Amino acid sequence: MNKKKVFELAKGFRGRAKNCIRIARERVEKALQYSYRDRRNKKRDMRSLWIMRINAGTRQYGVNYGNFIHGLTKENIQLNRKVLSEISMHEPYSFKALVDVSRTAFPGNKAAVPPKKQGLAMLV
């Protein structure tokens, strides 16, 4: 592309990358590559942010994210993670109701007995 377009895209860059065409062209190309890649990464990052927030919100009630989602899928509640994270932040009572629904549907793995650790008694 021509120099004018390059300099327009190079606004805010550091040092010579915004002023000198040879450096600006390289940096602008890289910036466009990053923006292409990050349009796809943004979707992943947002989902992981929602999951972190839901995890924090449910752990306040003693339920972790995995068991919470398992309980919701068992009850066929199809709320997505974006909406769940917004509910956990702005509608605490509704979120508590959701956590209770999930807990009744899937109480957790406490029913499974953990394997007993055999110490030196094994040798006896």
Place this chain on the structure above:
Amino acid sequence: MAMACVTSSSSLFSTKPLSSSLNKTPFLGFSLAVSSTPSVQSNRAFKICCQDKAALIPSGQQWMFDDLTGPDVWNKTWYPKAADHVNTDKPWYVVDATDKILGRLASTIAIHIRGKNLATYTPSVDMGAFVIVVNADKIAVSGKKRTQKLYRRHSGRPGGMTVETFEQLQKRIPERIVEHAVRGMLPKGALGRALFNHLKVYTGPDHPHVAQKPSELPIRDKRITKQK
């Protein structure tokens, strides 16, 4: 080739009488005027200032929302503004380190300082609380770590490695043990360094932060107290 495209698309659009031909360009298929009525039929959209996309609320549900002139909080992921993480409004917690296992206590402290226990957690923003640790010299470790755990530091020069055991460091600077443990559990970087300043460790049973009215740090770990 460009001319052929123009003629073909203009002939295509001339057959559609409903489209507003005034704003249509030969290349684009839609009108360029953004502020005209949006094309959504079922939802009555409200134009929100300083935002291109209006909040789409179905006309049957609009009675539930009172403030439709502000930014769209229902469809965009919340990001904290500067007013949401002022240091003066953050909670303060105090925890007594007597006979608590070092790593388990440090983990709980780091979670609270980072803000990972809050539903409003944001990784790039300091949303956490302040934590005060008292009686740091009475912290406990299991097994033979008291004599065998080594703390190393290097001055940068050749032969400049200093190695100390847990016991020796506790005699010298007891606060550093808890600080070292928590610092290893906080993120490394500028934000992590800023978070580390929210940890206050004291050797004795009292602390100078009474004015901040610290509350008891909620600990969920059942194995944090050393079994005698």
